[in-house]
Amino acid sequence: MAQIIDGKAVSAAIKEQVRDEIARDNIKAGLAVVIVGNDPASRVYVNNKKKACEFCGIQSFEYALPEETSMQELLELIDTLNNDKNVNGILVQLPLPKQLDEKAVIERISPQKDVDAFHETNVGKIMIGNYSFLPCTPAGCMELIHSTGISVSGKECVVIGRSNIVGKPMAMLLLHENGTVTICHSRTKDLAEVCRRADILVAAVGKPNFVTADMVKEGAIVIDVGINRLENGKLCGDVKFDEVSEKAGWITPVPGGVGPMTIAVLMKNTLTAAKLQNKT
Ligand code: GUN
Numbered sequence: 001m002a003q004i005i006d007g008k009a010v011s012a013a014i015k016e017q018v019r020d021e022i023a024r025d026n027i028k029a030g031l032a033v034v035i036v037g038n039d040p041a042s043r044v045y046v047n048n049k050k051k052a053c054e055f056c057g058i059q060s061f062e063y064a065l066p067e068e069t070s071m072q073e074l075l076e077l078i079d080t081l082n083n084d085k086n087v088n089g090i091l092v093q094l095p096l097p098k099q100l101d102e103k104a105v106i107e108r109i110s111p112q113k114d115v116d117a118f119h120e121t122n123v124g125k126i127m128i129g130n131y132s133f134l135p136c137t138p139a140g141c142m143e144l145i146h147s148t149g150i151s152v153s154g155k156e157c158v159v160i161g162r163s164n165i166v167g168k169p170m171a172m173l174l175l176h177e178n179g180t181v182t183i184c185h186s187r188t189k190d191l192a193e194v195c196r197r198a199d200i201l202v203a204a205v206g207k208p209n210f211v212t213a214d215m216v217k218e219g220a221i222v223i224d225v226g227i228n229r230l231e232n233g234k235l236c237g238d239v240k241f242d243e244v245s246e247k248a249g250w251i252t253p254v255p256g257g258v259g260p261m262t263i264a265v266l267m268k269n270t271l272t273a274a275k276l277q278n279k280t
Contacts, residue, residue: 002222002248005144007257011264014143018267019056029274030059031089031115031266032081036074036100037067041229042093045263049091052263058270061087067097074100075108082110088274089115091266094165112277115269118165126169129176132276133269138170140261141202141223142177148221148250152177156197160184160211160238161204166225170202191215203238211239219249225258 022029031053035046046062053060063077074092081087090113096102106114111121117133125131134142145152157179161167171181179200184191195201195215203211204225216222226238237254245251252258 002245002251003148004245005147005221005223005250005252005257007140007144007252007260010143010147011140011260014261014264015052015056015267018058018264018271022057022271027271027274027278028059028086029057029088029270030061030086031091031270032061032063032084032087034063034065034074034077034081034090034092036065036069036093037097039095042095046093048263049266052267053270056267056271058267059086069097069100071100071104074105078105078108082108082113087113088277089113089266089270091116113273115266115273117169117269123164123169126172132272134173134265135165135169136262136265136269137166137225137258138173139265140258141170141225142173143261143265144223144252144258145200145221150221150250152179152200155179155199157181157200157202158184158195158198159202159204160191160195161202161206161225163204166204170204170225174200174202205238207238208236209238209240211244213240213243213247216244216247218247220247221250222248222252223258224252224254227254227259 033046033049035042050060081090090109092105106118111119114122117135122133152174157174159167159171162183162185171183174181184194192215196217198220200221202223208228224237224239228236230236235255
């Protein structure tokens with residue numbers, strides 16, 4: 001039976017560290033969160049971000065814009081936030097309504113304030129291994145892996161999913177810690193066979209119950225990035241928890257695994273941004 005990796009506990013410890021450093025060094029840090037439209041899931045995330053800011057002593061600025069916001073209006077807001085000394089981090093909640101070009105919006109955010117690490121400049125820095133900001137969800141997964149006390153070095157690591165937000169940067173962070181990394185996707189041949197090689201398996205597919213016990217090596221660390229809402233309203237990961245937890249050595253639950261980690265790393269990144277900007 002697998003040990004459960006407690007994302008709530010690990011994330012709480014990170015937020016406490018951020019809060020303590022801010023209080024100890026009397027740091028003034030501010031995060032602007034921009035939400036466009038009325039997506040209910042985005043609303044929940046944004047509210048959780050606000051609560052985490054309050055806990056840490058980070059000032060939060062929320063901009064809730066209507067669904068029909070134009071590109072020009074959004075870019076003007078980003079320009080204003082880029083120039084606002086009280087704002088150290090800017091996060092534009094994704095997905096954006098159809099008429100808005102996500103890529104152009106991300107590129108408009110000053111890389112020094114890009115606490116999501118989505119800007120091309122920051123993505124490039126992550127690739128090279130010279131980064132100020134870690135991408136929130138992959139970095140949260142790394143913290144959960146570290147919490148097991150098992151070293152990534154030399155391990156077979158398999159990431160399912162190749163998104164720019166999770167799969168690709170996740171592979172890079174595992175590689176930086178000397179894992180042997182394979183990225184799987186919808187065209188991978190014999191996916192189950194590749195997954196069975198993994199000492200560390202990260203599922204970021206976005207399909208409920210996609211990873212079954214026959215795809216998991218005995219004793220593996222299984223990190224479930226999926227947050228899927230089922231028709232009955234329940235949240236469910238990408239991993240079939242009941243059967244995989246019988247076989248894995250370590251497993252993250254959904255909810256209470258990777259989810260809370262993303263926000264904890266966001267708080268850490270906002271503190272880093274404030275420290276870097278206060279230096280200059
Ligand atoms: N939507 C879902 N996850 C994220 C995230 O980490 N950052 C942003 N900006 N939007 C998201």
